[in-house]
Amino acid sequence: MGNRVVDRVMQIHGGMGYTRESPIERWYREARLWRIYDGTDEIQRLIISRNLIKGNVKLGQFV
Numbered sequence: 771m772g773n774r775v776v777d778r779v780m781q782i783h784g785g786m787g788y789t790r791e792s793p794i795e796r797w798y799r800e801a802r803l804w805r806i807y808d809g810t811d812e813i814q815r816l817i818i819s820r821n822l823i824k825g826n827v828k829l830g831q832f833v
C-alpha cells in the first residue's frame with residue numbers, strides 16, 4: 771500500500787516529483803526498500819503461509 775501511495779504521489783507531481791527538488795523521489799526509494807530489507811515480499815509470504823499452515827495464526831485474527 772505504501773508503494774502504491776508514493777507511486778500515486780509521484781504521478782500527481784509529474785517530472786517535479788522525480789527530481790531531487792522535492793522529497794518525493796526519496797520517499798519512492800525508501801518505500802521500495804520496505805519490500806527488500808527485513809524480509810523480502812517473497813520471504814514474508816513464506817513466513818505468513820508457514821504460520822497459517824501450522825495454525826499459529828488465522829486469517830482475520832488481528833482485525
Ligand SMILES: Cc1cc2nc3c(=O)[nH]c(=O)nc-3n(C[C@H](O)[C@H](O)[C@H](O)COP(=O)(O)OP(=O)(O)OC[C@H]3O[C@@H](n4cnc5c(N)ncnc54)[C@H](O)[C@@H]3O)c2cc1C
Pocket residue numbers: 803806807808809810811812813
Ligand atoms: C538498506 C538495507 C538494509 C538492510 N538491513 C538489514 C538488517 O538490518 N538486518 C538484516 O539481517 N538484513 C538487512 N538487510 C539485508 C536484507 O534482509 C536482504 O537484502 C534480504 O534478506 C534479501 O537478501 P538478498 O539481498 O541477498 O537477496 P536474495 O536472497 O538474493 O533474493 C533475491 C530475490 O529472490 C527472492 N528469493 C530468495 N529466496 C527465495 C525463496 N526461497 N523463495 C522465493 N523467493 C526467494 C527474494 O525474495 C528476492 O526478491 C538489509 C538490506 C538492505 C538493502
